[in-house]
Amino acid sequence: MEDTDEALYPIAVLIDELKHDDVVLRLNAIRRLSTIALALGPERTRDELIPFLDESVDDEDEILLALAEELGNFIDYVGGPPYGHILFTPLENLAAVEETVVREKAVESASKIVAVLSQQQVEEFYMPMLKRLSVGDWFTSRTSACGLYAAAYPHVSPAHQDELRHLYAQLCNDDTPMVRRAAATHLAVSQRHESRLSPRRELMRTRCNRVDIASQKFTRTLTKAHIISDILPVFNSLAQDEQDSVRLLTVECLISIAEALKPDECKTHILSVLRSLCSDKSWRVRYMIADKFVQLSKTVGADIIKEDLMSAFVHILKDSEAEVRTAASTQVPGFCALIGQDVILSEVLPCVKDLVTDPSQHVRAALATQISGLAPLLGKEHTIEHLLPLFLQLLKDEASEVRLNIISKLDRVNEVIGIELLSQSLLPAIVELAEDKQWRVRLAIIENIPLLASQLGVAFFDEKLSNLCMSWLGDCVFSIREAATNNLRKLIEVFGVDWAKQTILPKILAMAQHSNYLYRMTTVFAITTIAQAANPEVIRDYIVPTATTLSADPIPNIRFNVAKAFGVLVPILKKAENMTMLNDQIKPTLTKLSEDADMDVRYFAQKALLTA
The missing domain is CATH 1.25.10.10 (Leucine-rich Repeat Variant)
Known part of the structure; x- marks a missing residue:
């Protein structure tokens, strides 16, 4: 074979494999691009391989996803950062395809590349690509563009930064809800927004060994003055969007903006939006508020907590939707740590008592996981008076998940009231649960026995729990018998x-x-x-x-x-x-x-x- 034929061989093989009917073979060909690039050398990779990939690859989504991932690690193969911008051409096409997962990976790869380029390269090559995607005819390209702003913003001149803020504002007001959702997501979310994926997309990510990387918040790249002058107006527009799928994303934006502002500035600029989101007509928006309530409260300051968020928290604990109450229940100890004990007793605890008997099992289960976190905040006296009766009630709940959750957190209560009081109040219920018909409840009791034993002492254990531990060895469920034997070993280590x-x-x-x-x-x-x-x-x-x-x-x-x-x-x-x-x-x-x-x-x- 002549030298010219040898030089053409890698591309010829690649062409044949990429045209093969077998998807696995084509996928393996994409995975070997780095090997082919090494054989070609940087110059021929730039002149032949990249144009070929850009023009010739029109394949299934799995192949395009693999290609988008490979291109993000291809800088060294095209000659290093001085030539890295060459990769934007195929990535721009991939960022406009229909499949969401492919677009996300193309955006991720482009963001990785721009981080190592010079300002001149970013302004000469990345900015034009970003503009084309931002004004593309199809919403897919505009959606992808939203994820590319944060990576470029720190690397361009002030004049280009002004232009980027203007273009992003246009995306926030786009006619297509999908674009506005993407704009709201990338405005504030520190990691790529993950939507629910179909099994097919999950399979694609598994095949391509997908690894998520953190991306910057766009607001984090801006000064406070630009946030107030440029971001707040578009944020207010998004927070009043007709689509609840857009409004719910502004909760993350709200937190991100509040992190950049002082408490008094939060009162001036975001308080009205905060109030409207807390009472939004859509339960999905209220759910997002409930789910992020502690994080939100920590960013806005004590005055807003006292004047607005206290009453808002009570309202979401009493929300008409079980999903909202479930999310709010997970925030109870975290939020109570930000307010005084008197307020907990007068405002929050009555709501907690209602949640203990909530019609939704999921609400009670979420509360059972968190309620023990109130014990250190209330102290021994109030824990005995107010929380112990609630613990007993949850330990007798008809749902096994609720009983499991309360059992697994009893150590927090023990730290506050002591094992003597705990054993007097709760041990009879725990012994009763040791014979629960749900084997997972019995298993949870077994796993907590060594901890209880170390705190009860030998005499109390031998009197109250020894026979119980031996009875588990004859349980009809193998997992219980196995756990019981491990339990004995741990007890020997204790006693x-x-x-x-x-x-x-x-x-x-x-x-x-x-x-x-x-x-x-x-x-x-x-x-x-x-x-x-x-x-x-x-x-x-x-x-x-x-x-x-x-x-x-x-x-x-x-x-x-x-x-x-x-x-x-x-x-x-x-x-x-x-x-x-x-x-x-x-x-x-x-x-x-x-x-x-x-x-x-x-x-x-x-x-x-x-x-x-």
Whole structure:
């Protein structure tokens, strides 16, 4: 082959693969663009490969998405930053396609490229592209343009900055709602706005190994004077938009603008919009306000919280829509941390009491996760008087999710009122939940037992909870039995090995003689887990003899689990340098099991012998 033919070979192969019927093959060809570019060299990549990609690739969305991603990392292959602007040509076309995911990736890649270019390149090449996209006939190009302003603004002259602000204002007032939504999103959101994606789009992102990167807020690139003079007018227009899908995005804008202003300036410039959004006719807008209420409150200052947001918060806690009340419930402790205790008791707590009996399970579940956060704010006396009755009510809720959520946060209450009061008030309800028909509730109780045990002490635990912990070992659900064995190991770590020898080990070893094979199986799991927290004496006197006895069990499942248990014990004994027990007891038992009639028993026994 002649030199010229060799030079043309990479592009010829690429053309063939990109025209192939198989999407996977075409996708792999795009993924190899960097290799082809290296073979061509920077000059031929600029002169041949980039024009070819720009003119010839008219493919499925998966291919275009991969191409948009590759181009964002292509600067070095075209000769470095001095030639980076060449990549804007294909990216401009990709930013105007119909598929949203492709456009987003093209915008992301263009923003990465512009960050390394000189001011001259940005003004000569990026600005014209941005203008073309901003006034494009199709809304897709104008939507993409909204995401390109923040990246360019710091890199251009003041005159061009004025032009960019003017063009962005036009996009905020665009006739198409999709463009106004994009303008509102990129005006303030610090990360790319993620809409709900179809399974197909999620698949595309998975195939192309999509990674989100943070993008600047456009307002963050502006001075306060420009925010007040140029951004506030378009923000006010967006906040009064006829489309609620646009108005709800202005909540993020409101927070972003408030971050740039002082509290007294917030009163002057954004208070009226804040009031209107808090009482918006659309529940979706009120939901966004509720979801961001703490973040919003922290930015506007104490005066606005006291004069306006306190009453607004009460209203959203009583909102007619369950979704709004759910979002507001998650904000209760965060907002209460910004107001006084007296206000919490007089204004917020009555609403919380109503939410405890809310008709919506989702509202009660959200509140159950957060209500314990009020305990440190109210103090011991008010927690006992006002919160404990609410905890008891939530612990008896008909929805298992509500009960789970309140159980998982009891440690916060314990820090305030102490374990003695907590046990007197809530322990009966917790014991009742230990036998709950929902196994996930029982599981949540088990996971919290070691924490309660460490705070209750040995005497109280042995009296109230010891039998309960043992009963879980016979639960009908495997996940509960497994969690119960792990729970015993944690209890040994809390109370010590001597306690285990006197209390739980005799009960576990008694289960080894039970007629039900599930109890014998659980015994194997329990001694395997306990061995990891036990001392050599316990392993010698209790665990190894029990495992040896069970190695002759008539049930094959028990025998191969004994072999697996010995596989756990071998490293422990080696570490303790107890080779006598290993050689005299464990190896003979494993050798016998390695000749078992059951194939699985032989496999695990032989596997354990390899480590012995």
